[in-house]
Amino acid sequence: MENKHKSTEEYADACRKLCAAxxxxxxxxxxxxxxxxNLHSSKMIDRMIVYLKSVKPRSADEVVDEMLAxxxxxxxxxxKKEAEYCNExxxxxxxxxxxx
Numbered sequence: 001m002e003n004k005h006k007s008t009e010e011y012a013d014a015c016r017k018l019c020a021a022x023x024x025x026x027x028x029x030x031x032x033x034x035x036x037x038n039l040h041s042s043k044m045i046d047r048m049i050v051y052l053k054s055v056k057p058r059s060a061d062e063v064v065d066e067m068l069a070x071x072x073x074x075x076x077x078x079x080k081k082e083a084e085y086c087n088e089x090x091x092x093x094x095x096x097x098x099x100x
Contacts, residue, residue, distance in 0.1 A: 011042045015032070027063065035063070047070055
C-alpha cells in the first residue's frame with residue numbers, strides 16, 4: 001500500500017494518540033493497531049480520535065462501526081475524485097482542436 005501520510009513521523013504520532021485514546025476507554029491496544037491499519041492515514045486516524053474522545057463509545061462494536069463508516073467515507077471520496085479526473089480528461093479530449 002502506498003504511503004498516504006505526509007510523513008512517517010506524523011502517522012506514527014497519530015497512531016500513538018489513537019492507542020492512548022483507545023486504551024483510555026478500556027480497550028486493548030490491538031484494537032488501535034487494527035484501526036490504524038485499516039484507516040491508512042493520519043488524517044483518518046485523527047478523525048477517529050475525535051470520535052472516540054467526543055462520543056466515548058460503550059462497546060468495541062461501536063468503535064469498529066465508526067471505523068467502517070470512516071473507511072466508507074474515504075472510499076466514496078476517492079471514487080468522486082477519480083470520476084472528476086476522468087470527466088476532466090474527457091472534456092479536454094472532447095474540446096480539443098479537431099486538426100491536432
